[in-house]
Amino acid sequence: MSRQRILLTGASGQVGWELRRSLSCLGEVFALDSGAMNLADADAVSRKVREIAPHIIVNPAAYTTVDKAESEPERAHAVNASAPGILAEEACTIGALLVHYSTDYVFSGSGATPWREDDGCDPLNVYGATKLAGERAIQASGCRHLIFRTSWVYGARGSNFLLTMRRLMRERPELKIVADQVGAPTWCRDLAEATAQVLSQINSPRHDTDQGTLWGVYHMTNAGETSWHGFAQAIQALDELDETSAPAHLLPIPSTDYPTPAKRPLNSRLNNDKLEQTFGLRLQDWRSALALCLEASNR
Numbered sequence: 608m609s610r611q612r613i614l615l616t617g618a619s620g621q622v623g624w625e626l627r628r629s630l631s632c633l634g635e636v637f638a639l640d641s642g643a644m645n646l647a648d649a650d651a652v653s654r655k656v657r658e659i660a661p662h663i664i665v666n667p668a669a670y671t672t673v674d675k676a677e678s679e680p681e682r683a684h685a686v687n688a689s690a691p692g693i694l695a696e697e698a699c700t701i702g703a704l705l706v707h708y709s710t711d712y713v714f715s716g717s718g719a720t721p722w723r724e725d726d727g728c729d730p731l732n733v734y735g736a737t738k739l740a741g742e743r744a745i746q747a748s749g750c751r752h753l754i755f756r757t758s759w760v761y762g763a764r765g766s767n768f769l770l771t772m773r774r775l776m777r778e779r780p781e782l783k784i785v786a787d788q789v790g791a792p793t794w795c796r797d798l799a800e801a802t803a804q805v806l807s808q809i810n811s812p813r814h815d816t817d818q819g820t821l822w823g824v825y826h827m828t829n830a831g832e833t834s835w836h837g838f839a840q841a842i843q844a845l846d847e848l849d850e851t852s853a854p855a856h857l858l859p860i861p862s863t864d865y866p867t868p869a870k871r872p873l874n875s876r877l878n879n880d881k882l883e884q885t886f887g888l889r890l891q892d893w894r895s896a897l898a899l900c901l902e903a904s905n906r
């Protein structure tokens with residue numbers, strides 16, 4: 608197989624950073640951050656894709672500040688909805704495969720059953736609405752695509768719940784944590800590695816007879832579920848805290864006691880069966896992923 612050219616966006620984000628490493632065994636990775644390609648600039652995006660002429664475009668870049676999106680809907684829309692549409696059109700033109708990431712926030716969060724890929728979407732906030740519009744633009748383009756919806760992403764760098772909790776647990780004696788939103792914390796490294804495994808299968812004998820049936824949306828999260836409060840408890844149990852200070856008291860609260868500009872879904876559970884049935888992949892349980900992430904970041 609000839610060496611593939613892979614255009615990676617958001618290369619300094621949580622998932623993008625990990626993808627840079629995990630995709631490198633699949634081909635030559637052109638890792639772009641927002642300075643190298645501003646997704647809000649449609650012409651610049653088209654120009655860059657044509658210049659690199661990739662076989663695969665992997666797009667973890669997104670406007671991810673969920674609360675800020677409520678007051679900046681145009682900026683969020685440009686990056687999360689318009690840009691994926693442009694990447695998809697360019698992918699169509701050059702015959703590239705587009706790999707994109709989306710979110711549990713496309714769902715309303717009603718009920719307690721894990722959402723399946725074909726369940727109806729009804730986002731509660733601007734971020735979710737723009738991410739859904741991005742999915743739809745990709746689907747409408749007709750390009751070969753894989754859209755991985757994930758949830759509650761964290762890692763050893765960037766801005767995420769794990770790092771915020773580790774800091775606050777050292778600074779404050781008590782933390783109030785939302786306990787009625789349920790989902791799966793997902794380690795960005797597991798997402799990146801699963802993406803690379805999917806891509807390595809795409810051209811493998813296992814799937815080369817009828818690849819057309821593969822394109823579409825897949826849910827991809829670490830296995831299991833918890834609340835933000837449960838996630839915080841697990842972080843506290845695993846984290847190496849200073850033994851001289853008492854552990855912070857983690858007080859469970861309902862979402863109604865923690866008002867934010869953007870409303871969040873209560874049920875963020877995503878059913879991952881389609882990923883397993885199609886690619887034979889199931890990500891590890893969120894607790895073991897968290898333990899490995901903390902171990903890696905303490906090394």
Ligand SMILES: NC(=O)c1ccc[n+]([C@@H]2O[C@H](COP(=O)([O-])OP(=O)(O)OC[C@H]3O[C@@H](n4cnc5c(N)ncnc54)[C@H](OP(=O)(O)O)[C@@H]3O)[C@@H](O)[C@H]2O)c1
Binds near residue numbers: 621758765
């Ligand atoms: N984080 C979560 O909890 C979560 C949950 C569900 C789904 N997701 C989805 O998973 C994917 C990866 O998320 P993540 O957590 O890795 O995000 P992240 O750490 O916030 O990284 C986002 C990246 O997007 C880039 N970006 C933002 N605006 C840009 C622009 N105008 N032009 C070019 N690049 C731009 C940022 O670049 P700069 O740093 O250079 O600005 C950053 O590298 C996203 O699609 C997100 O919607 C995330």
